[in-house]
Amino acid sequence: MSRALLTHNLTKRFGATLAVDHVDLEVHEGDLFGFLGPNGSGKTTTLRMILGLVYPTGGSIEVLGKPVPRKVRDVLPRIGTLVEGPGFYPHLSARSNLALFDAAGPGGAKRTRRARIEDALERVGLGSVGRKPFNAFSTGMQQRLGLARTLLRPHELLILDEPTNGLDPQGMRDIRALLEELVAQGTTIVLSSHLLGEVESICTRAAIINRGRLLAQDEIARLLAPTGRVRIVTDDPGEAERVLGASNGFHSVTRDAAGVALELGGASPEELNRRLVTNGVDVRELILERPTLEDVFLQLTNERGARVPG
Ligand SMILES: Nc1ncnc2c1ncn2[C@@H]1O[C@H](COP(=O)(O)OP(=O)(O)O)[C@@H](O)[C@H]1O
Ligand SMILES: [Mg+2]
Structure with missing residues (x-):
């Protein structure tokens, strides 16, 4: 499979701030790729380096098979970009702005x-x-x-930096549908976002960045792989708890009014179901x-956060 974008050890330092720290990104052709991180985590700086707008402190970038920034002039015409501060003429209409840009x-x-603008x-x-x-x-x-x-x-x-910023919920839905349509037509899309739900709902793959x-x-499906815990909804949680108790080899069984939850351990869901029935x-x-x-993000930031002071 071809790679639309690769970075290796990509690093950017602004004085004392290490804005991007040895980042290896890998975007496959056809991905709707989510670049996810909280505000200030380095998303915009990374995207600006990929577009040749900021010079990296270290590392390498390859966009559509070409090294950037060296060959950036060759690749820019093949890329559509939306980065912070879209740069339109303030006194001109939408149509005039697009005509000048085109x-x-x-x-x-x-x-x-004219037809393309409309x-x-x-x-x-x-x-x-x-x-x-x-x-x-x-703003929307x-x-x-x-x-x-x-x-x-x-x-x-x-390459879209927080494309749904400033949009209302309907606007966000419209734009998501548009992006899905573009990917279905063969475009590769990288979008950054600080919204977990947004990335979860439309992206096929994602990278999570923090500090x-x-x-x-x-792949999103892999980032969100099953936890190994199951919930069983039943009219008789007490009996379910007894059948699935530690004496029968199941662990961490908890009960509430709607049912029980437990760790599958080595058992299969089918086995569990059979045992109950x-x-x-x-x-x-x-x-x-x-x-x-969100669970994945919090878990990762807590794990790494503990080892990275300040
Ligand atoms: N031109 C700049 N000069 C100094 N610091 C910068 C500059 N651009 C970004 N930063 C710093 O780099 C870090 C990452 O910022 P940014 O890439 O904008 O994050 P994000 O887009 O994820 O919100 C922040 O700490 C920010 O303050
Ligand atoms: Mg940003």
């Missing part, structure tokens, strides 16, 4: 410009924005226009517990 970049035919505005929900100048836009509208700019022509890779350090990087306990639901991305 005229300045390579490969945007003038003949198709299509891009439509896709981000700004079709009826009219002639309102950019400086009268809400600015963000939508920044995304529209990446849609003026097809790109192999989109400049990469804590984990994997053959002992006269009706099972309404048997649920394999999965951590949320």
Whole structure:
């Protein structure tokens, strides 16, 4: 499988601040890749280095097979970008801003410009924005226009820094649907976010960064692998607890009004279910517990946090 983006030992120091600390990112072609971390963790700095906007202190970057910053001019036309401070002309409308941007970049035919602009505005929900100048836009509208700019022509890779910042819940849903559509059409997307739920709901793979350090990087399904704990919902939790007690080889059994929870240990869910049913306990639901991305994040930051002072 080809790699759309690779970084190796990528590091950025601002004076005494180690903003990015030996980060190895690996984005596969076709990924909707979440770059997740709290505010100040180094996401924007990393993305800016990948786009050749900030010079790394150390390490290497390869984007679409080319070394960056050395070959950044070759790869930039193949990448759509949305990074902090979208850089639009404040007194011009959405359409005028997009027309200027399109005229300045390579490969945007003038003949198709108007149609491409209308299509891009439509896709981000700004079709009826009219002639309102950019400086009268809400944060959400600015963000939508920044995304529209990446849609003026097809790109192999989109690098989006917190693309849903400033959007209301409906706006976030719209943008997520748009990103999923783009990935289905073959675009690779890297998006940064401080919102766990957002990454959990749409991304296929994710990297988790905290204080400049990469804590984990994997497929979402693997990051959220079952914990080994199960919950059983039943009308008779007391009997379920007795059947699954320590004397029968199960551990950490806890009971509440709705049922019991326990560690599977070596047993399979099927075995557990059979044991209950053959002992006269009706099972309404048997649920394999999965951590949320938030659980994973907190666990990783606590583990590493203990070993990294300050
Ligand atoms: N130009 C800069 N000069 C000095 N420090 C910076 C600069 N840009 C970012 N930083 C610092 O680097 C760290 C990471 O910031 P940033 O990459 O913006 O994080 P994030 O995007 O995850 O919120 C922060 O401590 C921030 O204050
Ligand atoms: Mg940022």
